Amino acid sequence: MPEGHVIHRLAAGLTDAFAGRPVAVTSPQGRFPAAALLDGSTLTSVEALGKHLFLTFDPAALVHVHLGLIGRFHLGPSGPVQAAATLRLRLDDGVRVAELRGPQTCELLSEEGRRGLQATLGPDPLRADADPETGWRRVSRSPRPIASLLLDQRVAAGVGNIYRAEVLFRQRLNPAMPGSSVSRRTWLRVWSDLVTLMAEGVRTGRIDTVRPEHAPEATGRAPRQDRHGGEVYVYRRAGLPCLVCGRPVRSERAEGRTLYWCPRCQRLR
């Protein structure tokens, strides 16, 4: 489930498990040869920025991980290596292990490389240092639809397809509305909702966006049928009745991603 909340949870989990401790670093599948250089060094900190994860080691080294669509980083008790052919990176302190499989990126990064990457990312709703005005400048100057802008990591780093669909629904925004038509006040409402929803996602490890008054048990409407790990209004609910108005949720493929919305609750105004 690699939206930003997952990466922040991972950073916290890895920090809890390993920070300040020397770790055995290996790449059982061999596709991260730099593991040998890091082996035995101390993991000093783990930080999340949007969907990117940064592991800092002492002696000085920085590992950059991006899970992509299918990557997994699993934490568990120490034990023998299993399924080595897919195991890109393994951290082991003798008590706990962290195992990375299928990432889009796992690389050593220089400080300069990190700065360059950071420059491509907008504010992260899960970070205290985030400035929503940076995202607003990009939104307000763009003719692109707000649905497209929300997936742009320069607008809001860490937002993925689920949070996009859900925040647009919760704010009753039509996905096609051009960024330049979105008022600053509306953008700040969207931002504030993302901060709330994503922080809750970090806390629980799930994406739950349905307000109590719209929960199926409160309204008697059919519950979500897709098991992706949380209760949502529109994501992957195409054809099912909207939890608020009962109209069928619509979906459309755009820019390679599926967008979900309620044609009634999210009318273009």
Added chain:
DNA sequence: GATCTATGTAGAT
């Protein structure tokens, strides 16, 4: 067991 699909992104066309 085979097949399908996905919460993402880069690079080719």
Added chain:
DNA sequence: TCTACCTAGATCG
């Protein structure tokens, strides 16, 4: 706009 990446859970038969 399309495809590759290449894991794993859900679904199909």
